[in-house]
Amino acid sequence: MTVPAPSTVAVESIDLSHHINSTSKARQPSPLKDLLKYMVEPGMCSLAGGLPHPTLFPFQEATINAYPATADLAIDAPTPAASDLLPLSILKYGAKGDDLATTLQYGLSNGHPSLVKFAREFTNELFTPARQDYEILLNNGNTDGWNKIVGLLCEPGDYLLTEEYTFTSAQGVWIPQGIKAAPVKMDEHGMRSDHLRQTLAEWETKMPGVKRPHVMYIVPVGSNPTGSTMPAKRRQEIYNICVEFDVVIVEDDPYTFLQFPRYDLNAPSALVAQTAEQFKTSLVPSFLKYDTQGRVIRMDTFSKTIAPGSRVGYFIANPLFTERLLRGTEVETQAPSGWSQIILSKLLWNWGIEGFLTWLSNLRDQYQHRRDQMIDAFARLYDLRPASSTSVPGAEGLVAFAKGTETPIFSFVPPTGGMFIWARFYLNNSPRYAIYANEEDPEQAFMTDLWKELAAASVLLVPGAYYSPWQGKDKVTTATRGEEANIGYFRLTYAMNTVRHENEQGLERMSKVLQKVWGL
Amino acid sequence: MTVPAPSTVAVESIDLSHHINSTSKARQPSPLKDLLKYMVEPGMCSLAGGLPHPTLFPFQEATINAYPATADLAIDAPTPAASDLLPLSILKYGAKGDDLATTLQYGLSNGHPSLVKFAREFTNELFTPARQDYEILLNNGNTDGWNKIVGLLCEPGDYLLTEEYTFTSAQGVWIPQGIKAAPVKMDEHGMRSDHLRQTLAEWETKMPGVKRPHVMYIVPVGSNPTGSTMPAKRRQEIYNICVEFDVVIVEDDPYTFLQFPRYDLNAPSALVAQTAEQFKTSLVPSFLKYDTQGRVIRMDTFSKTIAPGSRVGYFIANPLFTERLLRGTEVETQAPSGWSQIILSKLLWNWGIEGFLTWLSNLRDQYQHRRDQMIDAFARLYDLRPASSTSVPGAEGLVAFAKGTETPIFSFVPPTGGMFIWARFYLNNSPRYAIYANEEDPEQAFMTDLWKELAAASVLLVPGAYYSPWQGKDKVTTATRGEEANIGYFRLTYAMNTVRHENEQGLERMSKVLQKVWGL
Structure with missing residues (x-):
């Protein structure tokens, strides 16, 4: 009898359903969205969903000229020559592929499959999550993402674990809902694990009768505002404490690809060109890498890597959480912009994962x-x-x-x-x-x-x-x-x-x- | 002394602040968004907002080939000839106009000014609102809009006035929040005013101790699901009752431009080509026309008129409500997709208001x-x-x-x-x-x-x-x-x-x- 090596054991999420709040528990699947799966059955004639017929959309085609992944991004560099641009002639209506009809129509709430697929392959490649049972769910950027997570996990009166200094707009979601912060001290490596343990261990004594925080909001790379980045060792410590005290970690990580070596006052760091592989290994691990239990919700966004105006980001989380987030998405935002999704998808698949890493490495520089x-x-x-x-x-x-x-x-x-x-x-x-x-x-x-x-x-x-x-x-x-x-x-x-x-x-x-x- | 004629008196909203719920009242302006107004002062050097530099966006230009407003939309009509297409060569970066930098950057939460301007002019032209102190605020389509309005006005335990049969996805917002419906009977003209009055007048007797409904959700044109359209007289009746019982009317009106003459079994209606002016006067008035007090929140969307994949719609409401909705928008969705906004704006300004009316008239047909x-x-x-x-x-x-x-x-x-x-x-x-x-x-x-x-x-x-x-x-x-x-x-x-x-x-x-x- 052979026992599989630990690294090949498929690890599944533990039951974390007790973290879901009462509103989110009460969400029903949108019955109309439920019908969508019948609509794609071969030969089915749908007289159900009120979708406009694609001949009634007033666009014929679109061409977006994009930069090559290797573009020189220095501020004084000339814009790429016309011959170097990638013509994303993506949206021909009526032609094979027919992207325009999909782009302009009501879309799946979990996102355009091609973009979800890219996000999944990229996540696997970059972050090597401890579990493979995670799901990807698109959102309208991390602002929308964090709002939906508060809607998933938090009740009025809850305390949230945050960094000592934390992103203002994220606070703007929880304060009006009667949620307060339990700030944890920081040092140059971000949130301090000793103070996190102390905060949680002393909670019942110091805050008798008040529910112990069960959700952590953290920006672990290039912390906004402190600029600190949490190294691997600290992450493992923080994760272990969150297991011990049953805390869900929300990793808001828009700056993850903008990680720098230390600044040396006496010998300022020179930029060293990196291969995609070198760039990849230079990054600190995501909390996903330690997440054997499924208690990490990671938020990734294209705002800092492609363009904020896209308003597209995504959740990476256990299937229980993404299912509830999807139920919320259906009645809250429905789906991100079709234009944004198709443009991102075409650009990223055109670059490929290695090309995107090259772009990110140059951007980082x-x-x-x-x-x-x-x-x-x-x-x-x-x-x-x-x-x-x-x-x-x-x-x-x-x-x-x-x-x-x-x-x-x-x-x-x-x-x-x-x-x-x-x-x-x-x-x-x-x-x-x-x-x-x-x-x-x-x-x-x-x-x-x-x-x-x-x-x-x-x-x-x-x-x-x-x-x-x-x-x-x-x-x-x-x-x-x-x-x-x-x-x-x-x-x-x-x-x-x-x-x-x-x-x-x-x-x-x-x-x-x-x-x-x-x-x- | 001359007294201005009633029609020229500027009518302002009455104080409706008591309708705003506790969460929405507690929202503070996002201090970071607050800084944006300083950032545009001439000569200001901003080291404040964390906006990526536009040279770091990987797009050079985009061209969208759109239909002319007069395009033949019949299902068997050929697609417009290439020479008839409108090349919205809109997004040249670095050139005069520089739309791409704005499109791709973080945007104003109330929406791209050019699109807001079009929506305002169109609203004035089409709906002749009773007041001129209304504001336009963009959202990510009416699904997002309704979710935000529930977040503005409703508390758990509230009853909402709805039509006897009402849109499923709209219900998906209120049910999990512990909000219930108080359905009002319908006939072929939509919600019945006699039953509305009865519901409200008898509320204290029939539902002692339960707060009387103060918000109405209604789809008054092409009701989803009944297909009924509410004529002018009924609207005035409903509005008057809402004044009497202090109810805010939320007019969800995605089908407003799809109004038809009656179907005659014996002499099926032939399509009669209409001028833009004829089309305009064929439409029943919006509740905005009766809204002397500012108690109507109208939701318009481009989902049914241009394309659902845009995920762009807008609120038309009194400044008190739009200000609170804006505070929510800043921390919830931030702004609709820049791509969607600029493509819509360029298309609509290219067509012009009369062109858009022609398009809508053909679409209606x-x-x-x-x-x-x-x-x-x-x-x-x-x-x-x-x-x-x-x-x-x-x-x-x-x-x-x-x-x-x-x-x-x-x-x-x-x-x-x-x-x-x-x-x-x-x-x-x-x-x-x-x-x-x-x-x-x-x-x-x-x-x-x-x-x-x-x-x-x-x-x-x-x-x-x-x-x-x-x-x-x-x-x-x-x-x-x-x-x-x-x-x-x-x-x-x-x-x-x-x-x-x-x-x-x-x-x-x-x-x-x-x-x-x-x-x-």
Whole structure:
């Protein structure tokens, strides 16, 4: 008798149905969608679904000229020559293939099969999930995805496990529903496993009578706003704790393909061209890789890799969860745009998985270049020193001292992924901060005025307070949240502007305002 | 002193904020979206929003070849000649206009300004709203729209005013949320105003301690499933009652441009080519025309007029409601697909309002033709007689007797809009029905088996039970709902098939099964 090796055992999800909330449990299959399966039977004459006849759609064909996967994405690179463009002459109506009729018609709520197939093959190739019983379900991007997951798992009054600083728009879903955050401390590797364990282990003692959190919302690569990326070891620790305390992990991972090596102050990292295979192995694993039980819902999106205007992303989850999410999708959004789905599908199959990896690797390089240029600019505008060589309290990564002084203005950990630098400001060093001493929330008052002064000088940052997870009406100030006194944060992005010209101009404006406000 | 004539007084919405539910009231503006307005200030350098740089989008340009507004839509018409197609060469990146960068980027949650502008001008032109303070807000089609309206107005435990038979997928939103229906009787003109008044006036007596319904969901043109269209007089009556009892009217109107003259059994209506102006004046008014108080939320969609795969529709509502809907949109779906929006916008502006009216008029003709062909086929397969000339109980419109017999099988009111025929079956006339006499719900058991027998004969109808609004677990049978005994319904569509061949084949199969089951 041979026992299969562990790696070849088909692992199936455990029963997690107790996580599904009462609304989602009460969803019935849309009976109309139910009829769709009969409609495709050979010879069936359907007088059922109210679908317009495809001859009544006013489009004949469409051609989208797309970049080759190997396109040079440097900002000053010429656009690809016409002869290099891929003509996705995809949508000929009436011709063989007949994509246009499908694109323009009501579609399957789980998504266009060709795009789902690509997503599945890509997921298998990239993330090597621990289980093969996962399903792919398309959504309208991760904003829609997270809203649907809250609709699947959370009840009013629930507490959600979040990172210490977490995405503002994600909070905008749960706060109005009477859901609160249970924030877990972070370090440069993201959510801290020791504090997660402590939060869960002490829950009954500290929050008697309140249901222990059973859902975690996490952005583990290029955390928004902190820019931290969680390494493999930390992931396994977090996953094990979630098994122990029966927590569902929602991995919101839009920046997963924008992972960078560390920034070295003394020897700035040079871009090294990578093969698709090298790129693939450079990525930290997804939580899917550890997910032997099916308690991970991963959200992937094309917003950061192809284009946000697509409004297409997808869930990767166990079949129980995707079935309930599908029931919600049928009556909530029905399906993503047919145009978006077919354009993405044609582009991705044209590139192939290896081509997409090449594209992603080149894209990653551009973001690393942008990160490096922004930190290089900081190095010119401030005296940047490793935090470990200073005595600045709580500083990690690099500290920006006002040029030629011993006054630290802010510190930051050079991001290892994503689009953002999370700058921690030392307010005590600004003489102006004393003015706010009698305010109810001096940190917030000072940072708001500083933000306005920066905006008046034509440079726009995001106030750090936007990322403090809401824990209830009684915890809206730095003091009541028990957070650090005399510290404020801004989030900066290096994603958006024309590198050098615009970013540097903005950083110079910022530097001038800071010098003034810090009395230098 | 001159008093302005009533028609020129700018009418503003009354305060309807008490209709907004607690979740929607608790929504805060997304602070990140709030920053967008600063980002467009001249000279502003934004290091704020995490938007990808447009050079990183892998599309160079797109060309969509669209039909001219005057295209011949007859099913056997040749597709328009290449020289007649409108090349919407819309999306050149880097060129003047630069639509591609906008299309592919994160967009405004209220929609692409050019599409909103078209929708507004079209609304003014077609529906002449009583107030000018309404706003337009795009959504991802009416499925998404209705889900968002339930999220705006309804609380668990609420009762919703609905038509006696109402759209299944709309019910799929409210049932899992613990919301029930208060169905109002219909006749050939749609919801009956006398029964609406009675329902509301008697509410406190009949349902003591239960909140009176404050929201109405209605499909007033080409009702799904009944095909009825509500004339102007009935609308004014319904509106006045809603003012009296403080009800918000949600007008879900996907079929508004598919309105037909009555079907005349003896002189089938011929298609008469209409000018855009004639078409416009042929339409019944929207509830917007009567809405002096701002209590109408209208939902329009491009699903039935352009293509369902667009997944784009829009709300027309008072600014209070659209502001709250926008807050929801920001964290729920963010925005419809950029591809869909730009393609629709370019097509519609290319056609112009008059062109779009021409398109709609031609489209309407196709659906009328399809309706007429289906009823003509009934006339060949059955003895069709005006209900008024028969003694069939409760029959309106036309009664289908088995050919050469005095056995009525079903009756229907020829639809005056939309895509559906709602067929009312007389079960007592089928000898087989007696078998079900001891069932808990004999009507349902018989109709389910009949549906299966039809499907086995390769013709698919929609079971009428799908459209009975759910009124709670205690009211799931015909008897407990207090509905008619010995009656069942099927919904048939004439929209989808190739006219003549497929539809007639299906109707012949249906006729054979009915003959057998009715023992003829």
